Amino acid sequence: MSVHRVGFGDSYRPREGHVSGGRLERVLRSGRFAVTAELNPPDSADPDETYRRALVLSEVCDAINATDASGANCHMSSLGICALLKAAGYSAVMQISCRDRNRIAIQGDVLGAAALGVNNVLCLTGDSVEAGDQPGAKPVFDLDSISLLDTIRGMRDDGRFLSGRAIKTPPRLFLGAASNPFAPPFDYRPERLAKKIAAGAQFIQTQYCFDVPRLRSFMSEVRDMGLHESCFILVGVGPLASSRAARWMRANVPGVHIPDAVIARLEGAADEKREGKQLCIDLIQEIREIDGVRGVHVMAYRQEELVNDIIHQSGVLKNRAPSIRAAGVTPKTEAN
Amino acid sequence: MYLMRRIATRNARPLELLYLALGRVGLALAPALKLCGLERLERPAAWFESWSKGALFDCRMCGRCVLSKTGMTCPMNCPKQLRNGPCGGVRQNGNCEVQAEMKCVWVDAWAGAGRMHRGGRLATLMAPLDHRLKGSSAWLRSLAKRAGDGDAAR
Ligand code: SF4
Numbered sequence: 371m372s373v374h375r376v377g378f379g380d381s382y383r384p385r386e387g388h389v390s391g392g393r394l395e396r397v398l399r400s401g402r403f404a405v406t407a408e409l410n411p412p413d414s415a416d417p418d419e420t421y422r423r424a425l426v427l428s429e430v431c432d433a434i435n436a437t438d439a440s441g442a443n444c445h446m447s448s449l450g451i452c453a454l455l456k457a458a459g460y461s462a463v464m465q466i467s468c469r470d471r472n473r474i475a476i477q478g479d480v481l482g483a484a485a486l487g488v489n490n491v492l493c494l495t496g497d498s499v500e501a502g503d504q505p506g507a508k509p510v511f512d513l514d515s516i517s518l519l520d521t522i523r524g525m526r527d528d529g530r531f532l533s534g535r536a537i538k539t540p541p542r543l544f545l546g547a548a549s550n551p552f553a554p555p556f557d558y559r560p561e562r563l564a565k566k567i568a569a570g571a572q573f574i575q576t577q578y579c580f581d582v583p584r585l586r587s588f589m590s591e592v593r594d595m596g597l598h599e600s601c602f603i604l605v606g607v608g609p610l611a612s613s614r615a616a617r618w619m620r621a622n623v624p625g626v627h628i629p630d631a632v633i634a635r636l637e638g639a640a641d642e643k644r645e646g647k648q649l650c651i652d653l654i655q656e657i658r659e660i661d662g663v664r665g666v667h668v669m670a671y672r673q674e675e676l677v678n679d680i681i682h683q684s685g686v687l688k689n690r691a692p693s694i695r696a697a698g699v700t701p702k703t704e705a706n
Numbered sequence: 707m708y709l710m711r712r713i714a715t716r717n718a719r720p721l722e723l724l725y726l727a728l729g730r731v732g733l734a735l736a737p738a739l740k741l742c743g744l745e746r747l748e749r750p751a752a753w754f755e756s757w758s759k760g761a762l763f764d765c766r767m768c769g770r771c772v773l774s775k776t777g778m779t780c781p782m783n784c785p786k787q788l789r790n791g792p793c794g795g796v797r798q799n800g801n802c803e804v805q806a807e808m809k810c811v812w813v814d815a816w817a818g819a820g821r822m823h824r825g826g827r828l829a830t831l832m833a834p835l836d837h838r839l840k841g842s843s844a845w846l847r848s849l850a851k852r853a854g855d856g857d858a859a860r
Contacts, residue, residue: 469786473834495793498785498804509786516790517834532834550794555816561829562791569790569831577794624795624803 380461380489389526389572390544392489393461394433398573398602403658403686404665406463406575406604407431407677409455411445420446420454426674430681433461433490435575435667439470441623442502449479449486456487463546463575464488467496472512473521477531480522484541492546492575493518497624516569519547523570547571549603551588552581552627560591563601573602575667580628582656589660598662605657608669609676610646613637647676654684711764711783712809718778718818721762725774729852732845736853744850751843769839771848775830777818784811789832792816 381391388395397404407427412419427434436451448465455462464483466476480491495515499507513521521532522545529540547566551559563574579585585605592598610616610628613636620628632649639645654666666686670677681687714721732739739747752767759765759780763773766782772789773780781789785804792812795803800813812828819828839847 495786495788497795500804511786511788512837513834514786514788514790515793516831520831521834548794550796553792553794553796554798554800554810555792555796555813558792558812558816558828565791565829565831568829625793627798 380487384542388544390489390542392433392544394463394490394573395544397432398664402690404602404604405431405668405681405686406433406435406665407668407670407674408435408437409451410672410674411437411448411451413445415446417454420451421458423674424455424458424460427677428460430678430687431668432665433463435463435465435492438465438467438494438496439502440465440467440497442469442497442499442504442507444502444504449483452483452488453486461490462488463490463492465492465494466518467494468511468513468515468518469496469499470507470510472510473532476513476518477521477525480525480541480543481537484543489542490544490546490573491522492548493522493571494548501622501624515547516565519545519566519569519571544572545570546573546575548577549574550577550625552577552579552584553625556584556588557591559588560595560597563592563597564595567597567601571601573604575604576606577625577627578606578608578669579653579657580632582653584627585657586660589662593662598664602664603662604665604667605660605663606667606669607650607653607657608671609650609673609680610636611673612642612646616646647680650676650680651684654680654686658684658686707761707764708808710762711780712814714762715777715779715814715818716821718821719823721778722774722822722824732849733852736849739849740853744846747846748843751846752841755843755845767841767844768835769842769844769847770835771844772830772832774822774824775832776828777815777820777822779811779815779818781811781815787835788812789835791828 380393384391388399394404409423409427424434434455436448436455438448439445452462452464493515499505499509522543524530525537526540526543529537531537549563613633616628616633616636619626635649636642636645657663657666668677756765756767763780764783765780768782785802786793792810793803796810796813797803800809802808802810815828
């Protein structure tokens, strides 16, 4: 299997002022507009399935998110995907949800991931087990996203487990958290972001944005509070496959808000799938103009093949080195 | 009871005052209580606490009461038992992601905190729960702590 190395760019030693040696942190701190993308985990023990999906994403993104049974549906684990991604030289964001593992398991996984070369983790509460394919499972929620952030920060900065026991070589991780500006209570969401930053969040990947006015008002509060200066905000986007898919998502995926106008736009189009893709491009172009937004996070559920086009056509990478701009080119050295 | 719990949130301000007053009474009584032996008081205290807070707040006796920092809303009623604020799944009508007919506990908490004097903005970072404390009296523990009894506070 040929390994595409465009996503390559992590280094072992962090630069001055960086907490990780990761490419995502470097791109963000250097002021460039970052792109991350979510990999839909396979229901398969075949590594090639993961690599096939990673390949199309890696051409256009700075790090690939390995989801942790999102929507409470069982798939290959985030640590497993990260191990595969790292073995092929990709940058990975390991998502950690509090739903399935207690504090002992999570801290162990964090050390394991760091040893595998993972540079970024995204701390999530996790969707409830009722949302997934095994609703009878026992929900754990021993930690929550904020105590999880605080725990990993303690492991990294103080070199200690939650118990206070020392860690010989602390993990070097760029810490991320999620934010959902589109869920009530709206006026609390910026405060919650502040709390996550206080707990250690350095970058944020938001829930899907289909409502730009709401994002604008969220961001304006974020700017008033100065939060955009203490974390890097990447806004979640994704193509909708059809108006039916949009309705289904709105009703069944927790936390996803899709305004009626968006569904109407899809319904009014001759080719709904194409319109969904165009809508995503339009959204990215609008979002990138908002002050304080430092990147986008693309979640293309079962439509990874569209991500490349979407990112190129949106123009967000146009100031980048050719290695990441030109699809299909395999650079020998990383341009960062 | 759900209804009672929501009424309590709506009255977060008077309840906060009541709490502060009770805290002061407790502190004044602390020397006498210590004389009785805090360990001996654990069972009756836990029983009384569970009965009264259960009726008012649907208290789940987690053993580390945070009501005064969460808008007088017990976060253990959140199906995910989150203690640091709402998840991202809150429905557009403010109801819970998991239990569609229930108002999200944290939507109520946010409203309650806004009514409180010292409620803050739910900004206090809560450490993960010590699950060994489940069922024990949080009042007694906090009293012992405030009265400077290091041993019983643990
Ligand atoms: S919606 Fe609110 S009550 Fe329901 S699980 Fe999320 S935080 Fe808890």
